[in-house]
Amino acid sequence: xxxxxxxxxxxALADENRLQILHLLKxxxxxxxxxxxxxxxxxxxxxHHMKLLCDCGLVDNRKEGKWMHYSIAKDAGxxxxxxxxxxxxxx
Amino acid sequence: xxxxxxxxxxxALADENRLQILHLLKxxxxxxxxxxxxxxxxxxxxxHHMKLLCDCGLVDNRKEGKWMHYSIAKDAGxxxxxxxxxxxxxx
DNA sequence: CATACAAATAGATACTTGTCAATGTATAAA
DNA sequence: TTTATACATTGACAAGTATCTATTTGTATG
Numbered sequence: 001x002x003x004x005x006x007x008x009x010x011x012a013l014a015d016e017n018r019l020q021i022l023h024l025l026k027x028x029x030x031x032x033x034x035x036x037x038x039x040x041x042x043x044x045x046x047x048h049h050m051k052l053l054c055d056c057g058l059v060d061n062r063k064e065g066k067w068m069h070y071s072i073a074k075d076a077g078x079x080x081x082x083x084x085x086x087x088x089x090x091x
Numbered sequence: 092x093x094x095x096x097x098x099x100x101x102x103a104l105a106d107e108n109r110l111q112i113l114h115l116l117k118x119x120x121x122x123x124x125x126x127x128x129x130x131x132x133x134x135x136x137x138x139h140h141m142k143l144l145c146d147c148g149l150v151d152n153r154k155e156g157k158w159m160h161y162s163i164a165k166d167a168g169x170x171x172x173x174x175x176x177x178x179x180x181x182x
Numbered sequence: 183c184a185t186a187c188a189a190a191t192a193g194a195t196a197c198t199t200g201t202c203a204a205t206g207t208a209t210a211a212a
Numbered sequence: 213t214t215t216a217t218a219c220a221t222t223g224a225c226a227a228g229t230a231t232c233t234a235t236t237t238g239t240a241t242g
Contacts, residue, residue, distance in 0.1 A: 003107045003110050003111070004107065006104075006110060007104075007105050007106060007107055007110065010101050010102075010104040010105035011101075011102075011105040011199090013097075013098075013101040013105075013174070013178075014098050014101035014102040014104075014105050015098060015199090015200080016094045016095065016098055017200085019094050019097060019098065019178055020094070022178040022179060023177070023178055026178065026179065026180045027180075031218090032218070032219065033217090033218065033219085041200090041201075041202090042201075042202060042203085043218085043219070043220090044201085044202070044203080044204095044219090044220075044221080044222095045200070045201055045202070046219090047219060047220055047221080048199095048200075048201085048220090048221095049200090050219095051220085058179075063219095065208095065209065065210070065218090066208075066209050066210065066217060066218045066219075067209095067218065067219090068218075068219060068220095072179055072180065076175075076179045077175045077179050077180070077181075080171060080174065080175050080179070081172075081175065083104065083171065084167075084168045084171050084172065086114070087104075087110055087113040087114055087117065088113060088117065088149075088163055088167045088168050088171070089117045089118075089163065089168075090168075102229090106229095106230080108230085122188090123188075123189065124187095124188070124189090132230090132231075132232095133231075133232060133233085134188080134189070134190090135189090135190075135191080135192095135231085135232075135233085135234095136230070136231055136232075137189090138189060138190055138191085139190095139191095139229095139230075139231085140230090141189095142190085154189095156188090156239065156240070157187060157188045157189075157238075157239050157240065158188065158189090159188075159189065159190095183242100184241100184242085185240105185241085185242075186239100186240085186241080186242095187238100187239085187240085187241100188237100188238085188239080188240105189236100189237085189238080189239100190235100190236080190237070190238090191234105191235080191236070191237085192233105192234085192235075192236090193232105193233090193234085193235100194231100194232085194233090194234105195230100195231085195232085196229100196230090196231085196232105197228100197229080197230080197231100198227100198228080198229070198230095199226100199227085199228075199229095200225105200226090200227085200228095201224100201225085201226085201227100202223105202224090202225090203222105203223095203224090204221105204222085204223090204224105205220100205221080205222075205223100206219105206220080206221070206222090207218100207219085207220070207221090208217100208218085208219080208220095209216100209217085209218080209219100210215100210216085210217080210218100211214100211215085211216080211217095212213100212214085212215075212216095
């Protein structure tokens, strides 16, 4: 992962609503409308956030009929661990 | 670390210059003027970036005479690991 | 004290981003 | 096919941020 991709990933994490979205997804897949119920934002804003989270590789999506299901990407943790190794040194 | 602090930490990581600064500090303490040599930014801009990195707890500073020395905080890696645990779940 | 050097602060500006209302697109059901 | 539902896209705007120049503050030295 180069600097630019790392920046994109960190920017994706740098928002309270997106952190809350990740926290909600932590226990498993959820559809957009369910996420929307738990957040105080409008549907277009959620759509915007989900795009950022998916684009940086933190979240996977799966379309099923009208519903869009989101889940934390399997290697999301590894991506962040790599940042520690690359920019902070091993602990 | 609450959401707001996490956001601040991630914002600090979400900039190419600051990533490069961390990379430079990875091998040990450096003074501001040395960092400045390796970056294509002005002194006030570096000062701004260092303030952000210190405020979020990723970087420590130590003043010695006229010089300001910076180093990666001992628990910087732990702070980021905690984000993985909190928002992405254990791997 | 006067000068030089290192870093911080102030103020300005261009750019980015989070948000919403309005609209578009896709899918399912009646 | 018409209607309803779920989500994406567009366009606009306010707030935030990265950067610079100019200035100020702090510290050492002649």
